[in-house]
Amino acid sequence: MNEDKLIEAAKKSVEQQPVPDDIGRRLRLARAAAVDEMQDRPSFGWALPATAAAAVAVIAILVVREPAGEVVLPDLSDDEMSAAMELELLEDMEFLAWMLEQDADAG
């Protein structure tokens, strides 16, 4: 038997397989029950886009927001770091000078 004939014979055998009356009746009942479910179930067509948008918003918040209590240090080179430290020192000295002035005024 060549391939085409074999396939044709198999196709016919399956398609012409007799469906017992009882099975046919139960298939119709199963179909009716399935179709009825379409009426019973509310449509959630809007839910997918809404859920996706909410998920994107939550992820964005989690990614952008820094954890509480953590100080994020900038990534500085050695030169930048020493310059920043000098600036900090100057600011501190200015602050001390201001405090001494305040004390002198109060005294």
Added chain:
Amino acid sequence: MNAAQSEMDRFLADVERQAWSMANVAVNNPDDALDIVQDTMLTLVRKYATRPAAQWRPLFFRILQNRIRDCHRRRQRHGRLFSLFNAFRRDDDSPDPASFTPARDSDEPERRVDLDSSRDRVLEALTALPLRQKQVFLLRAVEGMDVAATATAVGVSQGSVKTHYSRALAKLRRLLEEADK
């Protein structure tokens, strides 16, 4: 019945008999086949009814193949369980519980009378194929799906579909030639 329900009803009416026939060949038991089709219909409606109608057919057959595979796995588990159970029984005169698994069509004389002999031979040969070969062959040859759609429905690669299909053809040819002798 609204328009969406009518469309779904028409689609299911169109595929239900073929789906049952395929499931019956795959699991070799009319009631199990009915359960499989029933479950497939409900799953399609519950999960995919809102999808475009053009997607229903591939989805339906994918669900059907999954249910057929689940049915085989359940039977294998039961078979192993009963074998284990029997191994512990020494003086056991009762029939093997595994023998309560569904009888082959060929064991049902009433049904055999109704069947045309050549169709019966082909169905018997189809039933004798391993599950994957059977699934791939039924989808390709009977349902007319292409390799890609069959691969999606069965959940295997396209290369695997080609292999299973060619093995199924070879085995079917051999079984039918043996039956003709």
